[in-house]
Amino acid sequence: MPMKQSGSGNLTVIDRHGAGVGWLAHPDETMQRASHAVERDGDVWLIDPVDTEGLDDLLAEYGDVAGVIVLLDRHKRDAAAIATRHGVAVHIPSWMNGVAEDLDAPVERFDDEIAGFEVDRLIDNPGWQEAVLFDGETLVVPEALGTVDYFTTSGERVGVHPMLRLLPPRSLKQYDPDRLLVGHGEGLDEDVAEAIASAIAGSRTRAPKLYLESAKSFLGF
Numbered sequence: 001m002p003m004k005q006s007g008s009g010n011l012t013v014i015d016r017h018g019a020g021v022g023w024l025a026h027p028d029e030t031m032q033r034a035s036h037a038v039e040r041d042g043d044v045w046l047i048d049p050v051d052t053e054g055l056d057d058l059l060a061e062y063g064d065v066a067g068v069i070v071l072l073d074r075h076k077r078d079a080a081a082i083a084t085r086h087g088v089a090v091h092i093p094s095w096m097n098g099v100a101e102d103l104d105a106p107v108e109r110f111d112d113e114i115a116g117f118e119v120d121r122l123i124d125n126p127g128w129q130e131a132v133l134f135d136g137e138t139l140v141v142p143e144a145l146g147t148v149d150y151f152t153t154s155g156e157r158v159g160v161h162p163m164l165r166l167l168p169p170r171s172l173k174q175y176d177p178d179r180l181l182v183g184h185g186e187g188l189d190e191d192v193a194e195a196i197a198s199a200i201a202g203s204r205t206r207a208p209k210l211y212l213e214s215a216k217s218f219l220g221f
Helices: 057-059 080-085 170-174 193-201 203-219
Strands: 013-015 020-024 034-040 043-047 064-069 089-092 107-110 119-127 128-134 140-142 179-182
Touching: 013 034, 013 179, 020 057, 043 119, 064 080, 064 203, 089 203, 119 140, 119 170, 179 193, 193 203
Parallel strands: 043 064, 064 089, 089 107, 140 179
Antiparallel strands: 013 020, 020 034, 034 043, 119 128, 128 140
């Protein structure tokens, strides 16, 4: 499978819940880029979205699009195109650099709250800027955690990103969510805090096995 696909896509719904829905635009790609929409009082907020045919019909089930949120500096994805089509702005954390200038759409900044979520700055360095969202029930982690094969090993239900394995973001253990949504793969809705704690606790010790498995996969062994 290719790492990343483009084109009209093949909309596959994931993570459908009372407050929204997630989707894969290209379910056959290795990266499994997951996008999410959350509903707030009839408004729909999109998080790190990848566009695909049929998306607007899916979103219409939840309300009118109020804005598009980018939580990771590398997740510009199709935020600008979707925002322009719906006549809304792309919302970016106030401290996040190198994103706004690459978006051909109106941009608005936010600080500690957006769309009913508290916003926490998870990583902020020159090579990686990532925010997470939490509303008491749903935790959104766009990159530090994932459920796809190249994030996980040894029976992990969720794993730490390969590049963070040696220094995992331990602050994620502070949350006790009912639901975890990630930017790569399907989310979790059972024993979520336990799965996150296990992923972080075993991140370093399981890293060599993950790296070996990934190398074999990419080399076709």
